[in-house]
Amino acid sequence: MEVYERGFFSISESxxxxxxxxxxxxxxxxxxxxxxxxxxxxxxxxxxxNSVARFSGLRRTGKSCRLRWLNYLRPxxxxxxxxxxxxxxxxxxxxIWGNSLSMEPCLRWSKIAEHLPGRTDNEIxxxxxxxxxxxxxxxxxxVNSPKFRDALLYEYTPRLIEQISRAxxxxxxxxxxxGNETESVQVDQSLLPESSSETQVTYCSTVAESIDEQxxxxxxxxxxxxxxxxxxxxxxxxxxxxxxxxxxxxxI
DNA sequence: AAGGTTTCCAACCGCATTCCT
DNA sequence: GAGGAATGCGGTTGGAAACCT
Numbered sequence: 001m002e003v004y005e006r007g008f009f010s011i012s013e014s015x016x017x018x019x020x021x022x023x024x025x026x027x028x029x030x031x032x033x034x035x036x037x038x039x040x041x042x043x044x045x046x047x048x049x050n051s052v053a054r055f056s057g058l059r060r061t062g063k064s065c066r067l068r069w070l071n072y073l074r075p076x077x078x079x080x081x082x083x084x085x086x087x088x089x090x091x092x093x094x095x096i097w098g099n100s101l102s103m104e105p106c107l108r109w110s111k112i113a114e115h116l117p118g119r120t121d122n123e124i125x126x127x128x129x130x131x132x133x134x135x136x137x138x139x140x141x142x143v144n145s146p147k148f149r150d151a152l153l154y155e156y157t158p159r160l161i162e163q164i165s166r167a168x169x170x171x172x173x174x175x176x177x178x179g180n181e182t183e184s185v186q187v188d189q190s191l192l193p194e195s196s197s198e199t200q201v202t203y204c205s206t207v208a209e210s211i212d213e214q215x216x217x218x219x220x221x222x223x224x225x226x227x228x229x230x231x232x233x234x235x236x237x238x239x240x241x242x243x244x245x246x247x248x249x250x251x252i
Numbered sequence: 253a254a255g256g257t258t259t260c261c262a263a264c265c266g267c268a269t270t271c272c273t
Numbered sequence: 274g275a276g277g278a279a280t281g282c283g284g285t286t287g288g289a290a291a292c293c294t
Contacts, residue, residue, distance in 0.1 A: 028262075028288090050279070066280075067263065109283065125283075126261055134259090 025059040029068055033058055037065055038073050071120045078118025082127050084167070086116055088160045090124055091132075091152050 025033075040056035046069065049062030058065060071077070082090070093115055097108040109121035116124065132152075136143035 026264075048279085062279075063265090063281095064263075070281095071262070110281080121282080122262075129284095130260060 024061055024064075026064075029072075033060070034068070034073060037068060041069055041073070071122050076118055077120065082119075082123075082131075084160055084164050086119065088157060088164065089115055090127065091157060091160075094128065095149060095153055 029037075036056050036058055037052070040052055040058075044052070049066040051062075052058075052065045053060050053062045056065070060068075090112060093112040094108070097111045109125045113119055113121040113124050133143045136145075136148050141148045
């Protein structure tokens with residue numbers, strides 16, 4: 001069903017303000033709209049989205065065009081499930097930029113997305129909300145609680161790293177998409193604080209930087225064919241559950 | 253097979269920030 | 274420097290697809 005809404009197109013060209021009232025289309029993009037937008041951006045480049053909306057012939061707002069391009073049409077956009085390595089990074093980076101300890105509560109999804117080439121902030125946000133928050137709910141604790149964050153960082157994360165390492169060694173082709181030495185991101189247990197505290201941020205930064213360093217120059221997501229099932233597997237959920245219940249009285 | 257429920261993700265919205273005149 | 278337009282962000286929603294009964 002096509003949805004149109006009365007809207008304004010307002011742009012300024014060479015100092016002249018042009019304002020026009022017309023029907024603005026909303027909802028799912030059609031293939032035709034996609035190719036129109038693609039063709040226009042290929043020819044004129046990104047940016048000036050209101051002009052794109054007006055001159056491409058699309059009955060869409062600039063905002064809508066921008067979003068469609070950035071989240072879907074851009075050639076760099078990567079598709080498919082979030083891999084284990086990406087999960088690992090998201091969890092770690094979210095602990096730095098996505099919690100209340102952060103000095104910059106804004107910009108977190110886009111900041112995290114910067115470290116996952118080809119992934120959009122929208123995608124990461126969706127992943128976090130649908131997968132991580134769902135698991136927190138299953139485990140009957142708040143996703144932002146220190147208990148859940150600790151469990152994710154100090155119990156789930158090392159297991160993820162272990163799985164990644166195992167997968168690397170089991171992979172016959174040896175195609176692994178970040179770093180040459182998976183072991184170099186192994187968690188050093190001595191670095192782990194006993195419970196949630198400011199040192200958690202320091203620890204996370206260290207791990208994230210370590211991963212980031214490896215990603216520089218070799219483009220760990222840049223072209224690897226490595227792919228594996230990356231959803232929250234029952235084994236990991238069970239393990240997390242055990243940790244949460246075992247530590248119930250220990251963790252503040 | 254049909255109807256109901258859940259999951260997932262593309263797209264929208266409102267607000268904040270940045271840019272431009 | 275001020276004001277308005279453009280852009281970018283996080284939060285939220287709606288609907289298609291998948292799953293369950």
